[in-house]
Amino acid sequence: MIRIGIAAPNLPLRLGLRSLLTDEDFLLVGEFATLENAAAAELDLLVLVASSVDEIDALDASRLPPILLLTDDAQQAQALSTRQQAWGVLPLNASEEELIAAIRALGEGLFVGAPALLKGLWRQTARPFARNSSETEQLSVREMEVLQMMARGLANKQIAQALSLSEHTVKFHLSSIYAKLGVASRTEAVSVGTRLGLITM
Numbered sequence: 001m002i003r004i005g006i007a008a009p010n011l012p013l014r015l016g017l018r019s020l021l022t023d024e025d026f027l028l029v030g031e032f033a034t035l036e037n038a039a040a041a042e043l044d045l046l047v048l049v050a051s052s053v054d055e056i057d058a059l060d061a062s063r064l065p066p067i068l069l070l071t072d073d074a075q076q077a078q079a080l081s082t083r084q085q086a087w088g089v090l091p092l093n094a095s096e097e098e099l100i101a102a103i104r105a106l107g108e109g110l111f112v113g114a115p116a117l118l119k120g121l122w123r124q125t126a127r128p129f130a131r132n133s134s135e136t137e138q139l140s141v142r143e144m145e146v147l148q149m150m151a152r153g154l155a156n157k158q159i160a161q162a163l164s165l166s167e168h169t170v171k172f173h174l175s176s177i178y179a180k181l182g183v184a185s186r187t188e189a190v191s192v193g194t195r196l197g198l199i200t201m
Contacts, residue, residue: 001025002107005041005065007032008049017047017070020096026103039063045106047099049092053079066106070094077117088112088172101168110140111179112172139180144198146173151190151199 004026008014014031021028032038035055038046043065050056050071056079068088069080077089088102091114105112139147142163149159156174160167178184181192193199 001027002103003027003029003042003044004103005030005032005038005043005046007035007038007046009033009051013049017049017099020099021047021103023100023103035059035064045103047103050076056080068099068102068106068112071117074117077113089117090114091117097166098168101166101172105169105172105176110143110172111176113175113179139177139198143173143177143180146170147177147189147193148199150174150186151193 002025004021006014006017006021006028008017008031010033014033018028018031029043030038030041032041035048035058038048039060045066045068046064047068047070050069053073053075056069056076059080066087067080068090069076070090070092071077072092080087080089088106088111090098090102090112094102094114102112145163146159149162154162156167156170159165160170163170165173174186174189177189181189183189183192190199
């Protein structure tokens with residue numbers, strides 16, 4: 001059971017999110033107008049709609065659980081990434097399926113995100129990975145499987161079928177792989193993965 005909190009500046013937003021988070025494995029612990037109130041609750045994950053970058057800048061990451069940020073502002077995604085060990089970002093118009101898949105992925109310790117919101121972040125955090133694998137954050141077993149299949153030229157739908165996953169979950173794994181390898185495309189991921197010995201042909 002994943003204990004979830006919702007933090008959003010106004011009631012309609014909180015009500016809308018509540019109506020989407022009805023999965024049987026989720027327990028909605030509370031709804032909060034401010035992050036200060038959310039920090040006092042015992043949560044496994046916080047779904048956040050921030051009113052501004054300043055609100056994220058004021059975060060005390062030590063007092064908060066992993067955060068799934070809903071935003072259309074790439075600057076907010078970047079601000080969150082510098083303050084949270086575990087986080088994800090989706091657009092405000094994310095579907096119910098996307099929200100559920102993201103929460104499940106974060107619950108498993110994965111990084112999740114919408115590529116359109118992370119492009120600038122990838123460019124800023126990218127670094128050369130030609131020397132050794134100790135320079136990279138370790139990929140999970142599932143991420144290694146996805147990377148291997150991507151290197152074989154399989155599309156997201158084919159990877160999903162082979163691993164019995166949804167396409168949305170595959171996309172989240174890809175986002176996590178990109179972030180950990182410091183790349184912004186499938187081609188770069190395969191290139192870096194090959195150089196690091198993560199891919200066997």
